[in-house]
Amino acid sequence: MAGRRLVQKQSLPEIIANDLRERILSGEIPEGAAIQQEVLAEEYGVSRMPVREALKRLNAEGLLSWETNRGGSVVKHSLNEIGEIFDLRALIEVDLFRRAIPNMTATDFMRCEELLAEMEVSYAANDVARWGQLNHDYHTALYRAANRRLTDDVLIRIALQSDRYVRIHLSVMKQRDPAREEHRKLLDLAQQGDVAGAGALLERHILRTRDALLELVAKQRSQMGD
Amino acid sequence: MAGRRLVQKQSLPEIIANDLRERILSGEIPEGAAIQQEVLAEEYGVSRMPVREALKRLNAEGLLSWETNRGGSVVKHSLNEIGEIFDLRALIEVDLFRRAIPNMTATDFMRCEELLAEMEVSYAANDVARWGQLNHDYHTALYRAANRRLTDDVLIRIALQSDRYVRIHLSVMKQRDPAREEHRKLLDLAQQGDVAGAGALLERHILRTRDALLELVAKQRSQMGD
DNA sequence: TTGCGCTAGTTTGCATCCAATATCCAACGA
DNA sequence: TCGTTGGATATTGGATGCAAACTAGCGCAA
Numbered sequence: 001m002a003g004r005r006l007v008q009k010q011s012l013p014e015i016i017a018n019d020l021r022e023r024i025l026s027g028e029i030p031e032g033a034a035i036q037q038e039v040l041a042e043e044y045g046v047s048r049m050p051v052r053e054a055l056k057r058l059n060a061e062g063l064l065s066w067e068t069n070r071g072g073s074v075v076k077h078s079l080n081e082i083g084e085i086f087d088l089r090a091l092i093e094v095d096l097f098r099r100a101i102p103n104m105t106a107t108d109f110m111r112c113e114e115l116l117a118e119m120e121v122s123y124a125a126n127d128v129a130r131w132g133q134l135n136h137d138y139h140t141a142l143y144r145a146a147n148r149r150l151t152d153d154v155l156i157r158i159a160l161q162s163d164r165y166v167r168i169h170l171s172v173m174k175q176r177d178p179a180r181e182e183h184r185k186l187l188d189l190a191q192q193g194d195v196a197g198a199g200a201l202l203e204r205h206i207l208r209t210r211d212a213l214l215e216l217v218a219k220q221r222s223q224m225g226d
Numbered sequence: 227m228a229g230r231r232l233v234q235k236q237s238l239p240e241i242i243a244n245d246l247r248e249r250i251l252s253g254e255i256p257e258g259a260a261i262q263q264e265v266l267a268e269e270y271g272v273s274r275m276p277v278r279e280a281l282k283r284l285n286a287e288g289l290l291s292w293e294t295n296r297g298g299s300v301v302k303h304s305l306n307e308i309g310e311i312f313d314l315r316a317l318i319e320v321d322l323f324r325r326a327i328p329n330m331t332a333t334d335f336m337r338c339e340e341l342l343a344e345m346e347v348s349y350a351a352n353d354v355a356r357w358g359q360l361n362h363d364y365h366t367a368l369y370r371a372a373n374r375r376l377t378d379d380v381l382i383r384i385a386l387q388s389d390r391y392v393r394i395h396l397s398v399m400k401q402r403d404p405a406r407e408e409h410r411k412l413l414d415l416a417q418q419g420d421v422a423g424a425g426a427l428l429e430r431h432i433l434r435t436r437d438a439l440l441e442l443v444a445k446q447r448s449q450m451g452d
Numbered sequence: 453t454t455g456c457g458c459t460a461g462t463t464t465g466c467a468t469c470c471a472a473t474a475t476c477c478a479a480c481g482a
Numbered sequence: 483t484c485g486t487t488g489g490a491t492a493t494t495g496g497a498t499g500c501a502a503a504c505t506a507g508c509g510c511a512a
Binding site: 295 | 494495
């Protein structure tokens with residue numbers, strides 16, 4: 001099992017879907033933008049078919065909306081919906097965390113410690129993009145011991161939606177965010193086996209992120225005049 | 227709003243996906259069955275392309291697994307995973323219900339009453355298929371006032387997974403199921419505005435269904451020798 | 453001037469065709 | 483006899499072409 005080096009084979013639609021997803025999440029392709037198969041096919045230097053499948057995929061993920069014979073566009077969420085996404089995240093992540101804590105081993109704690117340390121580095125270096133990725137990894141690591149594959153999948157799907165908004169505002173969020181100490185505290189509580197306390201803190205953590213983000217998005221949208 | 231009758235235009239992949247989904251959920255296409263594009267294309271009298279897109283879609287929904295250049299098969303869940311699905315349902319549905327109760331109006335209650343009455347009829351008539359559909363509608367009606375579109379979408383996806391197992395065992399489940407009185411009780415508690423009580427009952431309701439189903443699936447699988 | 457209808461152009465949707473990859477089986481060598 | 487390698491076959495993946503649907507722009511009539 002040691003030397004296994006499987007070459008993760010990806011089909012074209014998969015590659016294109018991943019790239020497009022990244023472009024949407026990063027904001028390069030903005031909310032509401034119209035999507036044309038031919039244009040994208042040209043860009044990627046492939047035929048329209050793999051592009052179509054990629055678009056279908058993103059549609060299934062909820063990032064694109066699609067109408068028969070009329071093309072598609074990037075989904076734009078209302079403020080209510082953005083709030084809903086975070087509420088869902090809170091609901092599921094707290095559940096995962098509570099289930100994980102009793103199962104966490106020394107290895108799990110160590111992995112979390114490492115990620116925390118890395119986050120501190122990226123924090124100090126002001127490397128926003130890296131911090132975002134690490135933040136994601138850290139949360140995932142906290143829930144790992146819950147050993148809930150399907151729930152994880154569902155969470156990933158949901159988090160994908162929120163990621164788009166988080167990323168856009170990450171640079172602003174970071175500064176005013178008390179998340180830094182909270183991340184440490186979450187791990188401490190988990191190590192103490194305080195399920196209730198850890199769950200409550202995580203919920204506050206996520207819901208506060210929600211409120212801060214909603215405020216920012218609301219401000220931005222009112223400035224843009226929609 | 228009254229006379230709107232939009233002729234939901236469906237593309238071929240959509241139609242095929244819907245039909246295939248139904249065939250999988252009904253058990254006509256069993257767990258683990260291999261899927262071949264050409265065979266299906268022949269059956270539906272279309273080319274392989276719309277079939278491919280339909281399969282991709284079902285793959286995204288988690289009903290099929292797919293490997294590049296190797297075809298696909300109907301996903302088979304472990305007992306643990308089936309349990310997980312119901313835990314997720316409980317988590318989300320209870321949340322929805324609790325949010326819905328304060329918002330429920332006379333219209334909502336009436337709609338629920340109607341569905342309850344219909345369920346009694348199908349119950350008496352032993353019309354299992356119809357009862358299953360009504361059960362689904364009833365639960366949806368209970369959460370309607372929560373007004374959470376995205377959460378509903380997520381729930382539908384998850385419920386889809388469990389539906390497959392519920393349907394297979396519906397005829398058996400029905401007889402020993404105390405769900406009949408519980409459904410009435412859920413509505414009563416909602417009308418009294420007892421959020422905590424209603425939430426708790428709904429959770430018990432779903433988790434008991436989970437346990438009963440797991441027992442049945444376990445028995446069936448051991449009989450089949452896998 | 454305004455509203456309707458027709459036509460041209462663009463874009464999507466599906467089918468057919470070709471290429472690439474996996475599976476299976478037989479032949480060869482140890 | 484068993485394991486490995488090579489080729490034949492079947493199945494999926496992707497490109498191209500054509501038909502159908504939607505959009506827009508122009509002309510005509512009220």
